[in-house]
Amino acid sequence: MALAHNNASTGKAFLDSGQYSHESILKYEQVYGRTFVSPGGRGCAIELIEKLDLKPGSRVLDVGCGIGGSAFLMKQKFNLEVDAIDLSDNMLDLAEMRLAEAGLTGQVSLANKNCLEIATKDAYDGIYSRDVFLHIKEKKQLFARLFHALKPSGKLLFTDYCCAEGPFSEDFKQYISQRNYHLCSVSEYQALIEEAGFKGVEAADVTKQFIDFSEAELKTIQTLDIDQNVREELTKDWQRKIDRARSGAQRWGRVVGRKPAETID
Numbered sequence: 001m002a003l004a005h006n007n008a009s010t011g012k013a014f015l016d017s018g019q020y021s022h023e024s025i026l027k028y029e030q031v032y033g034r035t036f037v038s039p040g041g042r043g044c045a046i047e048l049i050e051k052l053d054l055k056p057g058s059r060v061l062d063v064g065c066g067i068g069g070s071a072f073l074m075k076q077k078f079n080l081e082v083d084a085i086d087l088s089d090n091m092l093d094l095a096e097m098r099l100a101e102a103g104l105t106g107q108v109s110l111a112n113k114n115c116l117e118i119a120t121k122d123a124y125d126g127i128y129s130r131d132v133f134l135h136i137k138e139k140k141q142l143f144a145r146l147f148h149a150l151k152p153s154g155k156l157l158f159t160d161y162c163c164a165e166g167p168f169s170e171d172f173k174q175y176i177s178q179r180n181y182h183l184c185s186v187s188e189y190q191a192l193i194e195e196a197g198f199k200g201v202e203a204a205d206v207t208k209q210f211i212d213f214s215e216a217e218l219k220t221i222q223t224l225d226i227d228q229n230v231r232e233e234l235t236k237d238w239q240r241k242i243d244r245a246r247s248g249a250q251r252w253g254r255v256v257g258r259k260p261a262e263t264i265d
């Protein structure tokens, strides 16, 4: 891994009491748009679900679904059968609430599960994940599990926070350490996915799109009806994020790959 914090993968308690406290999630949701906590919100999710290119009725797994935005879209707009998992209780509580508000109760399966413990085999036509694997140290184990869970010819698509090859500034190292992130470069993702057995792998550096989304989100922050201190804190966070991406240290990766039609166990 090009830049990893030392601890094992971030546990539920760390997520729920820190970055994904109930209050923080609601703040992020205001910036990214209802039911989303990842760059580009709804528009980006639609673009990426289209890229998954699944027929109506296909079965898809949303890994690290957060408060449900992509999973709900997959059901409502694309008529897919969705299993959505996340490790954070706070995320899932809010996802259940948003699911009910969208009139989708019972139509999307939401479950508390660590993606490193997915044990399903040959079950999914597609696996989709948005900005989750930065939390996962054991990436080889992760991609072995996802490969196993896909049906032959099934497609994996994810975006993730990535890093350059280094060296890194002290500021950047501190950011990674505070968040307990485990970042790799876009080309490391390409190699990891190929090693796991995926074919037709395309790992693209889409940092320019990340900067465009983040700049639009920064403008949104200025329009929100929120406490001035919260606005200042969010503005600082987003400006730092844009600066890290502009400096080249932080990258954004979009990765797709397909499980071959025939695999030998």
Ligand SMILES: C[S@@+](CC[C@H](N)C(=O)[O-])C[C@H]1O[C@@H](n2cnc3c(N)ncnc32)[C@H](O)[C@@H]1O
Pocket (backbone or CB within 6 Å): 009, 010, 015, 020, 035, 036, 037, 038, 063, 064, 065, 066, 067, 068, 069, 070, 085, 086, 087, 088, 091, 113, 114, 115, 116, 129, 130, 131, 132, 135, 136
């Ligand atoms: C940046 S949020 C993105 C949420 C959602 N994918 C979206 O696009 O709105 C990252 C999510 O990954 C989840 N997560 C982190 N580690 C996980 C793990 N080991 N297994 C499942 N989910 C995990 C977090 O709880 C959080 O909901």
